Amino acid sequence: PRLNDDINEEWINDKSRFAADGLSNQRLTTPLVRRDDQFQPATWEQVLVEISEKHKELQPKGDEFKFVAGHLADTEALVAAKDLANQLGSENLALDQPQGSSPIAHGVDVRSNYAFxxxxxxxxxxxxxxxxxxxxxxxxxxxxxxxxxxxxxxxxxxxxxxxxxxxxxxxxxxxxxxxxxxxxxxxxxxxxxxxxxxxxxxxxxxxxxxxxxxxxxxxxxxxxxxxxxxxxxxxxxxxxxxQRAASRTGAYEIGWSVHNPETAKVTPKMMWLLGADEITAEDIPKDAFVIYQGHHGDRGAQLADVVLPGAAYTEKSSTYVNTEGRVQMSRAATSIYGAARDDWKILRAVSEALGQPLPYDDVEMLRDRMEEISPALRRYDIVEPASLxxxxxxxxxxxxKGSQVGGTAFKPVIENFFFTDSISRSSPTMARCSAAKAQKNPKTNFMAPGYPDPQVNYGPTEGQLTASA
Missing domain, CATH: 3.40.228.10 (Dimethylsulfoxide Reductase, domain 2)
Structure with missing residues (x-):
């Protein structure tokens, strides 16, 4: 990790370090279109035409086009997605979490309400x-x-x-x-x-x-x-x-939220999943047309009609806001896989196909737009004092005031520490850690050591374990 004594004192979470092998597994490398319940590879031109024609066919009005922001979305992509939604007349901006389609209890207008x-x-x-x-x-x-x-x-x-x-x-x-x-x-x-x-x-x-x-x-x-x-x-x-999700503070900072309780009651005709991988089939209306944009073939991609391959955080220079409200910039460390593209560029291309082109052609223009929304988004590596x-x-x-209390106990929001996002769920190392934790046996190893081409190995037999003991 980069040195920053205000945040990590040179430390990094072991999970963050060793889940990195998930970046090379289950990757989305080409656009996909669902045909006869099977995904077929497509060109970018074909998927843009597919989205445009579906939009003309379904004609979603206002909040019938729903956007859902996932845990790993960068702020540039969130701003582009919000601008596109607004230009299409939609304020249906949900978060990929329970209660995420309803107004946020702490509000998003004052940063002090949702920051550390x-x-x-x-x-x-x-x-x-x-x-x-x-x-x-x-x-x-x-x-x-x-x-x-x-x-x-x-x-x-x-x-x-x-x-x-x-x-x-x-x-x-x-x-x-x-x-x-x-x-x-x-x-x-x-x-x-x-x-x-x-x-x-x-x-x-x-x-x-x-x-x-x-x-x-x-x-x-x-x-x-x-x-x-x-x-x-x-x-x-x-x-x-x-905040436990990398995208959450940035989403609140730009006002990504459902503001009207009535919006949650609207049945969407089209849904855009921006890296939303915690969503379930029950959250999606049966006849809705679903677009998934992300970098891994995870839960969200399985529910989609069109898949748009994006870049992981290691493959793009993007803005993230941590739980303190500290704006940080990631740097591209590797190249993007296959035909995948930067997320904001995908949204810009789709906006053109829908006849609602976004008013920025390069990342600097986009960051100027971010600064219009919140000047703090161009103040890197510092916690900008809140005006309130x-x-x-x-x-x-x-x-x-006067809200009803059901009395339901708090439950852990993380069920499995080793599988919290699309990258860690694609990591062989995290799979081994999860199995070892579940079996309470650190020797559990379902994969042989020969990385990068490990062979399936279900571990020693009980007799071998007894003999070695």
């Missing part, structure tokens, strides 16, 4: 931390390392409202649902937070996907507002949202 405001380095100043519906060890390993460092060297107290996890620090389990969260913040731990010098509340990204999301954010928002004398000062903001450092109580608490 204390910054990653701020963890090393905290004296009390409340974790809400998150497992930082799986969702953000580098942040977890900071929490452990501070726990080892100070009197840091950590509370958890959510499901237990294998942590590297001690914490007190305080509850498991939205009702418990209310009790915690009005009880003893809430009192400790309100009197702390550097209090932190870390709300996991799973909270916004929870059925009680509105109640959760109303509770936290009101507590922070009530105790803003120590939660929100010139030097400190103790309210934090931990205070939380938007209007969106966080007032808009969610």
């Amino acid at each position: 405001n204390s910054k990653i380095t701020g963890v090393e100043e905290a004296d009390y931390i409340l974790l809400v519906g998150t497992n930082p060890r799986w969702e953000a390993a580098l942040l977890n390392a900071r929490i452990r460092k501070q726990w080892l060297r100070s009197d840091l107290e950590i509370g958890l409202v959510g499901e237990d996890f294998e942590s590297t620090f001690e914490y007190e389990k305080l509850g498991s649902n939205a009702n418990d969260l209310k009790s915690v913040l009005s009880g003893e731990f809430g009192k400790k937070l309100s009197q702390a010098e550097r209090p932190m509340i870390i709300v996991g990204s799973g909270a916004v996907e929870h059925e009680d999301a509105k109640s959760i954010y109303e509770t936290v928002g009101n507590f922070v507002e009530k105790n803003k004398a120590n939660f929100q000062t010139e030097e400190w903001n103790g309210y934090n949202v931990l 450092p205070q939380l938007s109580k209007v969106q966080l608490a007032d808009a969610n």
Whole structure:
């Protein structure tokens, strides 16, 4: 990893390092069109004509053309997709997550509502931390390392409202649902937070996907507002949202969200999956025409009628926004596979085919457009101070006032740490790790070592294991 003491202190998550072999497996290298329930290779011209003709045939009006942003989408592609959707009259901009087709509980108008405001380095100043519906060890390993460092060297107290996890620090389990969260913040731990010098509340990204999301954010928002004398000062903001998806903060930054509850009720005739690989067949209307744009033949591609091959993050110079709101630029390390193209260029070409050409022809013009939307998107490697450092109580608490509580317990948003996106699901190394974890046997190895052409190997027999023991 590139050195950046504000983020990673030269560290990298082992999974991030060793899942890289997934970049060369299951890749989409040519456009595909579904014919008789089989994918057929096609040229770019053919798929553009196919999309154009389907659009004329189905004639989706307004929100009947739905766009879904996946976990790994870069900000350039998100801006191009949003501009295309808007030019086609659609505001149906969903996120590839539970509740992603409905308005976001914390809103997207004020960055402080959805960012990690204390910054990653701020963890090393905290004296009390409340974790809400998150497992930082799986969702953000580098942040977890900071929490452990501070726990080892100070009197840091950590509370958890959510499901237990294998942590590297001690914490007190305080509850498991939205009702418990209310009790915690009005009880003893809430009192400790309100009197702390550097209090932190870390709300996991799973909270916004929870059925009680509105109640959760109303509770936290009101507590922070009530105790803003120590939660929100010139030097400190103790309210934090931990985003686990690489694209999520950037999507919120450009306003990618469903703003009207009525939009969620519209049945789409066309759907554009922008690297959306967590989506299921149940999320797609039976007669909808589905376009998938991405770099791996994963879940999203299997549901598509047309597949447009894009570039992975290692193959393009693109903008991403981390959980702090820090804008970062990736650099192309390898060339793009086959006939695949940069994602924003694909969207630009399709816009032309649909008769709604996007107003930029090169990446600099596109980044000028990004700067129009949010000037912070051209301020690289720094956390641009929010113009409204205070939380938007209007969106966080007032808009969610009186929300009903179902009382469903928080569940882990990551079921399998080794398979969280299309790249890691295509990684032989991650497959071996997942099998070893499931069988609780580090010797489990379903693939022989001979990379890059490993042979299937189901491991030694019980007799061999006994003999070697």
